Amino acid sequence: MDKKNEVILTIGHLKKSYGDTEVLKDIDLEIKSGEVVVIIGPSGCGKSTLLRCLNGLEKTDEGRILLHGEPVDPKSAGIFRMRERIGMVFQSYELFPHKTILKNITLAPLKVQKRKKEEAEAEALALLERIGLSAHRDKYPSQLSGGQKQRVAIARALIMHPELLLLDEITAALDPEMVREVLELVLSLAKEGRTMLIVTHEMAFAEAVADRVIFMDGGSIIEEGTAEQIFHYPKTERLQRFLESLKFD
Amino acid sequence: MDLAVMGEYLPRFGEAFLLTLRIGWAGIALSLLIGLAAAFIRHFKIPLLSGLMAGYIELFRNTPLLVQLFFIYFGLPKLGFTVSPELCGAVGLGLLGGSYMAESFRSGLDAVPPAQSLSALSLGMTRRQLFVHVVLPQAFAISTPSVVANVIFLLKETSVFSAISLMDLMFTAKDLIGLYYDTTECLVLLVLFYIVMLLPVSLLGRKLEKKFEFGRSGT
Incomplete structure (x- = not known):
């Protein structure tokens, strides 16, 4: 993608509290296409x-x-249009249990974007082909493994053609042997030039996929930089301690 | 047991069976409507109405159908309304059933995990789309077993209709026993007709539960 330097998401002075607990303290962040x-x-x-x-x-x-x-304002009437443009994948997949895999993927394009059935299905089938689950199109989510479900959840987000994809600890609920199949899919999306904001505990994956890594602690951004800077040359003591806490030797 | 006697009584039991079915299912249809409306009101916590529905549910769940029928059948005429026994039976059953159905539907609605809503919203769905396409189908699937149990319970409750002079199955059996003392024959017929009425519901219920199995497991 050649629009690589265009800023698509701007977060300015973002604050949020639950009661007396400040969970986000003045977050500033820009994400480029x-x-x-x-x-x-x-x-x-x-x-x-x-x-x-x-x-x-x-x-x-x-x-x-x-x-x-x-x-992006949850109180505005336009929030539904905005959400359509920002895809999200959750830790617990959250596929729709009463719909088949194919219908999980086509529900939003049909109902939200009012796309034609043949067109939405054709794209859904192409996505299923890509994630290697074509044979499972008529199964229900409960018949799939965690890794398969998470790949379907990613396909379900992709079919909406989001400008930005948010991945929220998408491998945290998976058995270790299924983590790879999901992360490889995310890596291939990164190679295509998709704009993504990823929250993860998989440090090796973070290092492989990230253009930029942000370290948050206590509701603030403490440090940011390239994967190399963050993982190999951490500047702040908090980041050093955090990285240290993940090691076993 | 005299089969000839049973054959003789069959037409009267058949008529009573049809009457019981007619009023029973009319009452159940009403109970489903009331139950759905009350469940939505309670689930969305609509002010004022929600409290009213809570009162209605507790009142009807905690009083016997017989007492409710007496109030409708003997009470309303005192206020200047006359109600036919058929209407009275159907409305009474509908009101009792509505309070049970409301709780079944509401527990189904409440059981759909909130994360399902987040996931639907993140795809750009409006509140209405999310409710129609994601919450409602799952809530129905979850409610099915208890709704079916309610239907069976309500059909059995029709046996108190005889108290307001409806010639239902129970009334017919008691009437014939009183007249001719063929107790065994009448009781056997009574049991058979109730089974004929209820067995299909049980079987259909099991089928529905199987069909909705996916709605209750694994997202």
């Missing part, structure tokens, strides 16, 4: 909350989120 940004940090540091704020699933207290200059 085609960029893959990975957020790491300890549990409860606010990374998942940040992701949910970005597509209006959580209300923010202060600050602004702009996608191509248009505000």
